[in-house]
């Protein structure tokens with residue numbers, strides 16, 4: 801994780817966390833994540849390349865809103881594997897799990913208006929764009945407009 805994406809400032813450009821300064825920062829984060837698995841409402845996956853088992857990215861539920869049965873998603877991946885449709889594949893698989901196994905009613909995600917490639921992931925996974933929240937987010941580049949996308953349970957039947 802450290803070598804493949806968490807230390808890369810190009811990967812974290814539009815994210816809310818800074819590139820990890822050393823491998824110990826990654827190890828410490830991973831032990832925190834592993835502990836949180838004790839809580840049945842925590843969902844966080846590593847993406848492995850099928851052929852080699854190499855860890856190339858991460859997709860997670862960044863917020864589970866129980867009162868509306870909504871999961872908000874976040875994801876990032878090693879630059880070496882961008883442009884192969886891998887994150888849309890992962891997002892589709894995770895959405896199936898969240899609807900079918902966890903039982904959520906809505907899966908949503910947002911991206912900085914200046915990071916349209918993340919919006920392409922949402923489109924390709926079958927989410928619909930819903931709207932733009934102006935100056936509603938903050939990432940490593942400062943305050944930004946957020947483009948929201950979602951799939952709701954009834955979209956899947958159509």
Ligand SMILES: CC(C)(COP(=O)(O)OP(=O)(O)OC[C@H]1O[C@@H](n2cnc3c(N)ncnc32)[C@H](O)[C@@H]1OP(=O)(O)O)[C@@H](O)C(=O)NCCC(=O)NCCS
Nearest residue numbers: 811814875876877882883884885886887910911917918920
């Ligand atoms: C966003 C991200 C997950 C996309 O994953 P991916 O598996 O490359 O997704 P895709 O292969 O479907 O490509 C999505 C878009 O990225 C762009 N893209 C493709 N290859 C690229 C490359 N080598 N370099 C830059 N952008 C590229 C294209 O616009 C593509 O859309 P298209 O298929 O309509 O041409 C990945 O770029 C990433 O990890 N970015 C950094 C973290 C991030 O921004 N996360 C989202 C925060 S909201």
